[in-house]
Amino acid sequence: MLDYRSIARDVFNIEANAVRSLTESLGADFDDAVSRILELQARVIVCGMGKSGIIGKKIAATLASTGTPSFFMHPGEAYHGDLGMVTPEDVFVAISNSGETDEVLKLIPFLKDNGNYLVSMTGNRDSTLARASDSHLNIGVEEEACPLQLAPTASTTATLAMGDALAVTLMKAKGFQPEEFARFHPGGSLGRRLLARVDDEMEREELPFVESDASVTEVIQAMSRGRLGLAIVKTGSSYGVVTDGDVRRAVESYGVGIFEIRAVDFMSKDPITISVGTRVEDALQLMESRKITSVLVADKGVVVGVFKK
Known part of the structure; x- marks a missing residue:
């Protein structure tokens, strides 16, 4: 009989190790990405396909709610007209664990021509996307929690943690205050306490x-x-x-x-x-x-x- 709790603990340990390893792989590109966003007072456009896209939506939402204007753009929709929403001052964050996602790579020529600063999150620093980026944030993991090593598990957790690190760093750099957070969350308990009279x-x-x-x-x-x-x-x-x-x-x-x-x-x-x-x-x-x-x-x-x- 399977030990269900033992399986769950293994998942926790694998994913915890994946996040912990980000500390060692974090380099100067992270500083560059943060500095560029602050310098341009830029919007951050997050893009990703499949599971990376789902994580990207959460990252964009966290950035937007903590003082960095941001939204998610689906790469397929981007390639069919939504790129019209991208201004040269925007910082574009492209997520792909392999760094070879075709729908994302198709956007690179436009972003280069448009003058956008491109930040990639990939698990392969030698991938096409990583090499084309101005800043590469390494989200590589040693193993997935999935026993088949197929379903994105530890890698998506690492990506989410990297996005949180980016959002929190920008928060602190901007001196983001509780009152500002409440302004973006007027329906929440904090919004009630800080904004309502x-x-x-x-x-x-x-x-x-x-x-x-x-x-x-x-x-x-x-x-x-x-x-x-x-x-x-x-x-x-x-x-x-x-x-x-x-x-x-x-x-x-x-x-x-x-x-x-x-x-x-x-x-x-x-x-x-x-x-x-x-x-x-x-x-x-x-x-x-x-x-x-x-x-x-x-x-x-x-x-x-x-x-x-």
Whole structure:
């Protein structure tokens, strides 16, 4: 019976060794490729066929999301018109493990005539593609994880790692910041934290306001109506807050006499308040530091919303 986990571990080891070997094969061509991209402030066009193309799409996506304008171009489509999208200032990254992929090699005459800087990723430094390149990044591996040595496995992992190395190096060279990453990922959690304002996400409709002389029953009714786990107490020109926890503590303190007290007697005075326009990130950091889950949002001293985690 096959030992499935043993097979999986062998795959992990082979692919880990493939990535580790990239450290030894990395040369000055990597520096040249990075420098050229930075010098031209260039778009990076990634091209590859088959499995190399699939990896190329991921590399292009990583570059684009980390501050280097990039897109993937299928070599077949390129040869039939998409080369019109390539400007002389673009850096062209061609991926082919053998370095002899016909669909990719057909593009070389155009790229040379167009004046493009050509970066190749191949497993054969003596291949046609590698020799035609301005910079060659060696992605050669000693063996594939595939037992038949046919399916690209370790070689595609190495290619992906090389692409990540290129993207991360460019990130650091450009001083790429989290705020910039968030701009390209507005739909993600980081985008929400860094780009969104509390105004965009706060609760503003039917806020659970009560007067300072409101009874406990009125406070609880307001809390149930608002469904925010709190009631906002108006005390002249300022505000207080009653939370679920405040109600429980009041019950423990006053017992049956709780129905004789008013909101002002057990509210939290001077609650933490933030201004409209505050970044979600800043609001969340404040709430985390104070170990609270809700905060009042004010506009010129008037509470206009409640922001919750």
